[in-house]
Amino acid sequence: MKLRKVTAASAAVLAITLTATACGGGEKDSDSGSSGGGEKxxxxxxxxxxxxxxxxxxxxxxxxxxxxxxxxxxxxxxxxxxxxxxxxxxxxxxxxxxxxxxxxxxxxxxxxxxxxxxxxxxxxxxxAHQDLLIRADDDVKDGEDLNGKKLCSVTGSTSAQNVKKDFAPKAQLQQVGGYSECLAALQSGAVDALTTDDSILAGYASQEQYKGKFKLAGLKLSNxxxxxxxxxxxxxxxxxxxxxxxxxxxxxxxxxxxxxxxxxxxxxxxxxxxxxxxxx
The missing domain is CATH 3.40.190.10 (Periplasmic binding protein-like II)
Incomplete structure (x- = not known):
């Protein structure tokens, strides 16, 4: 009888220990995602x-x-x-x-x-600032110089909309599917400028195939x-x-x-x- 009581108590302790261990492990995993301690x-x-x-x-x-x-x-x-x-x-x-x-x-x-x-x-x-990417031999002093010019940006771009609305209402806006299309058009002379954030423009201008061909106009049209x-x-x-x-x-x-x-x-x-x- 005594032996049976000891066995039951031991089993209960073991069960509590396993439960606590499992709960503790689960909490550690759930916390790791927001605290930076996880594996990935x-x-x-x-x-x-x-x-x-x-x-x-x-x-x-x-x-x-x-x-x-x-x-x-x-x-x-x-x-x-x-x-x-x-x-x-x-x-x-x-x-x-x-x-x-x-x-x-x-x-x-x-x-x-x-x-x-x-x-x-x-x-x-x-x-960053909204700016223009232009050909290396071109020059734009301010937004007003864009009136009558052809601008290119990605479809739905707020940058192009802002230039046309706030800085150069007479500019001709062309919207295409991707910036690579604008770059090709800019290089061929089909458009006068590509507009979006200056950081994005700098990234494209830094590509090996475009080095020396384009430059940023330096117009801080937005923050x-x-x-x-x-x-x-x-x-x-x-x-x-x-x-x-x-x-x-x-x-x-x-x-x-x-x-x-x-x-x-x-x-x-x-x-x-x-x-x-x-x-x-």
Whole structure:
């Protein structure tokens, strides 16, 4: 009888121990996704923007956004081999964060009041401006010089709409499917300028096949504060990313990333912005 009581008690203790171990393991795994302690982190980027986020033929990723995202992920505790980049198109960014498809997004993601209703932002980490890409032997002094000129941008681009509405209402706007089409038209003389963010334009101008053929006009037609998008309500992640961005600036890794990705285009970048300083 005594033996049976001891066996039952031991079984009960074993059951409690196993249950506690299982619960403890589950909590650790669930916490790792937001704290940076997990084995893998998924980051949303663009994969078709040279100089910012580009997937190369060998399957690797390059660009300023990629360099920033990689630096941040390492500061969060992830080895580079455990970073998974995932294409996140502009229209899908908020959904990807809310569903948990990605842990954060670094993809020319301008911080706006409308977007802040759906996601939280760390940064900004780059202040870009709407500008024009023109042929190397051309010159544009201001937006008014565009009146009567042919502008090219991607279908639905707010940059092209802004130029036509606010800076050059008499400009001829052509909208196409991709920036590569605009570049071909610009090179052939079919259009006079390509318009979008200067950082994106610098990335294209830096490509080997375009070096010396194009230049940025240097018109600061708008302010675009690039931030890192995080799931709404994850303040812990925002704080950690902000700390990583501040360190990246302090140790000059930010300057190196700018030079590596935009240098060939002589991109006149703004100094690294201060965390939380949104330029209107």
């Amino acid at each position: 982190i998924t980051i949303g980027i663009k994969i078709d923007q040279p100089g910012l986020g580009l997937k190369t033929p060998d399957g690797s990723y390059t660009g300023f956004d990629v360099d920033v995202a990689t630096y941040v992920a390492k500061e969060l505790g992830y080895d580079e081999k455990n970073i998974e980049f995932k294409e996140t198109k502009s229209a899908d960014r908020e959904t990807a964060l809310s569903r948990g498809d990605v842990d954060f997004i670094a993809a020319t993601y301008s911080i706006t009041d409308e977007r802040k209703q759906k996601v939280d932002f760390a940064g900004p980490y780059l202040l 675009e504060n690039y931030g890192i998008g995080v799931k709404k309500g994850d303040q812990e992640m925002v704080d950690k990313i902000n700390a990583a961005l501040e360190k990246m600036v302090q140790d000059k890794s930010w300057d190196k990333a700018v030079q590596d990705n935009f240098g060939p285009a002589n991109y006149q970048n703004e100094p690294a912005p201060k965390i939380g300083n949104i330029v209107q």
